[in-house]
Amino acid sequence: MQFQKEVEILAPREKVWAFIWDVDRFIACVPGCKDAKTVEEGKRYTATMTEKVGPFKVEFPTTIEVLEREELTHIKAQASGADNKIGSRMKIDLDVNLRAQDGKTILGFVAGVDILGKLAALGHGIIKRKADQVLDEFAQAVKKKLEGEA
Amino acid sequence: MATAMSRHGDAQTLPVSFTLNGRLQEIDVEPHELLLDVVRDHLGLTGAKRSCDVEVCGACTLLIDGRPVSACTTLAFEVRGRSVMTIEGLAVNGKLHPLQEAFIEHGGFQCGFCTPGMILASKALLDENPNPSEDELKHFMHGNLCRCTGYKKIIESIMAAAKKMRGSRA
């Protein structure tokens, strides 16, 4: 599943970039994400992603690897995790882009999300909607956090 | 005779008294045990089959109080105080039921895997509606799948049995 989001943030690019690497605050913007830890600064992080759809709960201990990094412009990362309780795996390929525009920042990201295993039995449609929702909430949370601290 | 699939310390067990193919059975089951497992593995009646395991194919069909259920998705304790029929209980003293005879005579089965479920479901159909139209038959039997016959011979078998059963009531 592919998702594309773009959000306009009323903050300069340097501030947005710094925010992304402030792991705790950044992770707090991901709905259902907790226990963020830095394994290797700038390279490797871990966190627990939780999500709920009706009676179905998932908890993915997740590893995030930063694959590419272009100062102030671009990040390529991969997040992967497995919920052994319900036999499902999750993989996200993330491409984050920052663009300056009249003192504002356009934060865009392309996410390729793969859910494998039993959770997929819930139906592709449900998962797609949920993932879309989560990414929307995330984008809005980042915007709010950054603009709120102007 | 009280029996159980497995005991786990102080696991909850439920006494289940029911009629199985006309005879009284008394067993103990744990709440999570499925009827299909109890009937096949515990009571040794392997006519009902686990196939899709999601109530779609009908290979596990059993009759509870004459009505078809998916044994794969029925908790065993639910048969408390009720009567259960498996395919093994259809023939009486070795004499085949008209449905069984019809399926043989009209070629209503090939590999036979779906057949116990097919026959029990069609028994429930004919008990409810002794003279079904082909549409009514197809509607009732919609949930019993067959990969071999293409259904034509199954329909013929059921219709033939129905006719015979109506005739013998005259």
Added chain:
Amino acid sequence: MLRRFRLEEPDSVAEVAELLGRFGDAAKVYAGGTELLLVMKEGLVQYERLINVKKLGLNKITTENGTVTLGALCTHHELEKSAILQQQLPALVRLEQNVANVRVRQAGTIGGNLCFAEPHADPGTLLMAMGATLVADKGTSRREILAQDFFVDAYETSLAADEVLTEIRLPRPAENRKSAYLKFGYLERPSVGVAIALSLNGDEVSDVKIAVGCAGPAPKRVAEAEALLSGKGKQEASRNLAQAGVIAGKASQAISDLHGAQDYKEHIVGVLLKRAYQAAVG
């Protein structure tokens, strides 16, 4: 094999509510089990306790003072065979006759169907169009929820954690009130479902209620489509059907999946709306 759980068999709704309150997510209401046991078998959920609600006598069908009341624990089979429903609510009988297959209809309950809120289900859509009211009971108090407000999202209803759905109430339709439900699908569960209810006064079509289900995460009423048909003469309403269909299709929140592409489902909504309208108007 299911994971081990403890069976509770309370005698009253108050007891059920108390158990749900006490054990929270570790306990679940268990009726026919036709949905619950499947997801338990898959390992997608697990519970320490299942609360059997089939001993509460909630499977009656009654009609009184212009209201038809269905017990939440009525099986689909009991509903399809009900003389009261055959007389008063034939569209609901036709729907119930076609839920899943004969074995699921034998064990599955209307309440369980509504509360599990699987997107690809039939009853919710028609009940919304028929103006049904659902009764949520926790023993100490009860409240009524309109069917159109019951479904929040896929697998999610507006029932509180300690509430039990006990009844579904339907207004007894007047002589000139017609309804129809049509569905489409080629997989095991329906892919698109459309319900319509309307009143016919001579040439005028009024008080139209339209609901779409199965295509999206939850069934929905479509007020914008209703407005195109309500209070119109039959000719004008017919002319507006195509547009109403497009609006209803968009409102269905259809998503592309194995059941079909989004635009395909939206198109089918339009087709079913047209046919359901024609079936209702006669």
